Amino acid sequence: MDSDLFCTDLIRRFGSHAAVDRVSLDVPAGTFFSILGPSGCGKTTLLRLLAGFDRPDEGDIHIRGQRMNEVPPNRRPVNMVFQHLALFPTMSVGDNIGYGLRRKKVPAAERSKRVARVLEQVGLPGLESRNPQQLSGGQRQRVALARCLVLEPTLLLLDEPLGALDLKLREQMKIELKHLQKAFGTTFVYITHDQSEAMVMSDQVAVMRNGQFDQVAPPETLYRAPETPFVADFVGDNNRLSGEVVGLQEGIAELLLASGERVSGKLAFPGLKVGQRANLFIRPESLMLTPAAATGYASLRASVTTTLFDGANSRVEAEASGQTLFARLPQDGSVGRVAPESAIDLSWNPQLATVFAEAGT
Amino acid sequence: MNASASRLSLCLLITPFALWILLLVLLPHLQMLRVSFQVRESWDTISWGVQQYQNFFSESYYWRTFLRTGLMSLFTTFLTLIIAFPIAWYIAKLARGRAKGLLFFACLIPFWASELVRTYGWMILLRESGLFSTWLQYLGFADGPVEMLYNDVAVIIGLVYNGLLFMLVPLVTTLEGMDDNLVEAGYDLGGNHFTVLREVVVPWAMPGVVSGSIVVFMLTLGSYLTPILMGGKDSAWFTGQIFTQFITRFNWEQGAALGVLLLVLSSVMVWLGLRLTGQSLRKVMG
Known part of the structure; x- marks a missing residue:
């Protein structure tokens, strides 16, 4: 063309x-x-x-x-x-x-x-x-x-x-x-x-x-x-979790969060090394409000701060490892009432999360 | 109580305005109109007639001066517009911050002095023994003293100078209100400098052009000192004739008739100007 x-x-x-x-x-x-x-x-x-x-x-x-x-x-x-x-x-x-x-x-x-x-x-x-x-x-x-x-x-x-x-x-x-x-x-x-x-x-x-x-x-x-992390952040809504890289295999990086939990996501670029600081980006709609549904899925305990009702865009605001996360709250009845200050499990397919090295490392 | 209070305040606000219109505008003009139709038959008898107006048309000196004053005022207004437009454009669109304020201030400075002083300023420059004449001789462009005063060009220079500020103010105001994107759009869609000026800038500035032109035309038509001082004895201006009738000849009837004619001329010209440019007085005067 x-x-x-x-x-x-x-x-x-x-x-x-x-x-x-x-x-x-x-x-x-x-x-x-x-x-x-x-x-x-x-x-x-x-x-x-x-x-x-x-x-x-x-x-x-x-x-x-x-x-x-x-x-x-x-x-x-x-x-x-x-x-x-x-x-x-x-x-x-x-x-x-x-x-x-x-x-x-x-x-x-x-x-x-x-x-x-x-x-x-x-x-x-x-x-x-x-x-x-x-x-x-x-x-x-x-x-x-x-x-x-x-x-x-x-x-x-x-x-x-x-x-x-x-x-x-x-x-x-x-x-x-x-x-x-x-x-x-x-x-x-x-x-x-x-x-x-x-x-x-x-x-x-x-x-x-x-x-x-x-x-x-x-x-x-x-x-x-x-x-780039900027694109991940600027285009669409995204959650960011920062931690230290502790494991790398087949393009999936495992991060150790401040809370001691381990989460994983797909590497944006090869070349990240164990021990480096990194950010994991995960979309609100990729977060499931259930414990890990399949092997290899990442999961995280979070406490609900509040729920934000906005029709099809309704979200749960939760805190995990000292960081604020938003998860889409399906309105099809698949998720029960989410009470503020209750504990929930968030899980996701690591293929849907993206990991970038933190700037300056 | 409230209604009557507001009516009272309205009356108080309107009274000075009504008094001004009545005492200083309407009454003198009606009086002048009345005097212009009086025919003095002897020292204590007066009858009505149009003799003064007949004099105006039969005496060629009167109507020739009348025509000349009107045409020269029109030309002065046009020239003022041509000179003021680029200056206004520069002040409104190109100058920034302090420069803008200073430029406007510079245009205002001459008006600190009275018209008389301003005109004498020009006379110092243009007269036979004046600055320009001396320079021309010094630089070898002239053999002897050059008289640049006492002709129509000198009169028009003085009149344009007096009118410039009154053309600039409305032009700068309207041009400042114009979105720069309009000019860019004019070029973007294929216009050149001339078509953008003619199709986009001038139509936008039209209310300012017309209001500036009306003010300058009226000022020029009614000015007295500049044409008399800079035009000399050969350069007749209609206001000069009115002065002569009232003061020198003590012929108030004839003076009043000439005054009425001048008023009719300026009203007709303003009306024509508005009609030709498709503007309304309300829009032009903001």
């Missing part, structure tokens, strides 16, 4: 601080690529480099094989949906969408035809004459998308456009964005700090931290096989 966006060793410095630090990426045509990271990780700077509002200090940007470093934003086959959308308030919806076509000198008759068609595609037929301020948040979102998509860009950049919407609408727009991306077949580069947005919509997710990519993978790989 040919790639729509190909960057090598991009660096952008502000003073001595590198906001984007040796980022390379390769986005195949027609994919939904997300860059996920906490605020201040450099993802907005990276997006502005791609749009052309800022120039990289080092490295190259290639869009569909063409080097783009010196090309100004208005000449790049790239369009951007801004965080606050930036719809032109002095123009009607139709003029907003037609703005880019007018710049391309598309004749008026064809222009209005294309505007009408793209409005239909985003589900807002016949709203050309409306003023953007008269639309709801979700409708404005779609106009902002239509304004870019009507130009048939090679690459569409989206800068956390769902941030301003309320929760319900955001959930709805997530799915809609995914469908629109499939329908148009345009390559999307989406930046967000919301891991759920990235997981639901993307084909590939790059997790960014301190100006660098920690891991680039499909959402499921990111979730099941994180490559």
Whole structure:
């Protein structure tokens, strides 16, 4: 597959601080690529480099094989949906969408035809004459998308456009964005700090931290096989148990916790040695509220702090070996009442837990 | 009790405003309108008529000055806008922190002095024995003293200088309220500098442009000192004629008629300006 966006060793410095630090990426045509990271990780700077509002200090940007470093934003086959959308308030919806076509000198008759068609595609037929301020948040979102998509860009950049919407609408727009991306077949580069947005919509997710990519993978790989402790911690909910490595066999590490108990999990990387400090990450939904169900399963005694009811996301908060753990509380009747301050057994399949060496050891 | 108390406070708040409108705005203008239609037949008899207005149209000097004042005010307003817009853009969008405050302050400084002093400042620079003339001779660009005062260019320089701040303030305010992403979106969707300015920035700044233009136009049309001092005896300004009628000729009837005509001109121009730009007075005046 040919790639729509190909960057090598991009660096952008502000003073001595590198906001984007040796980022390379390769986005195949027609994919939904997300860059996920906490605020201040450099993802907005990276997006502005791609749009052309800022120039990289080092490295190259290639869009569909063409080097783009010196090309100004208005000449790049790239369009951007801004965080606050930036719809032109002095123009009607139709003029907003037609703005880019007018710049391309598309004749008026064809222009209005294309505007009408793209409005239909985003589900807002016949709203050309409306003023953007008269639309709801979700409708404005779609106009902002239509304004870019009507130009048939090679690459569409989206800068956390769902941030301003309320929760319900955001959930709805997530799915809609995914469908629109499939329908148009345009390559999307989406930046967000919301891991759920990235997981639901993307084909590939790059997790960014301190100006660098920690891991680039499909959402499921990111979730099941994180490559760094940061990814394990940042993507989805996770529990962390720290201890000392006391046993290693067949890719499974055994850890001795402060309480004297031994737990086990899969090694993320080979090379860990007995005696090193390590962290074990285990997802709340991988914890079973029963004693070890099969041989080789890890188990731990914990005391319940409280139960947190949240429908399908209900959890038990418990303490084990001086560390707080969360376990999913199934709502199908398989688990009886969990009383606060009672003792429970937590067990898990070691294949579902991941062990990383502790930083600095 | 509560209702009557609030009504009382409303009355107290409105009274000064009502008095001002009535005594200082409405009454003098109505009086002026009345005087403009008086025809003095002898020292103690007065009749009604439009003789003063007929004088205005039949005496070409009057209406030519009237037209010239209107056109030059329009041109001054336009020139002020052209000069003020980049300055306002710089102050609102490019200057940061302290620099922004200092720049605004610098625009305000000239207004510490009265219009008279400001105009004399220009006269010191532009007159025959002034600074510019001396420099031109010193640098060898001129053989003798150059008179740069007492022409229309000098008048317009003075008027633009007087109006600049009143154009800057509304422009900076509207431009500051503009999201920078709008400009970026303008470029991102394929616009160049000119189209982004025409399609995105100017439409956004339009309320500021119109309100600044109205204020500068009215100030220019009604200014007296600058055109008289810098224009010399050949450069006629309509306010100068009104002054002559009232003070020199003691012809209050004619002066009042000319005053009414000036008021009509400025009202019509403001109305036209609002209509042409599609703005409403309420939106423009915030």
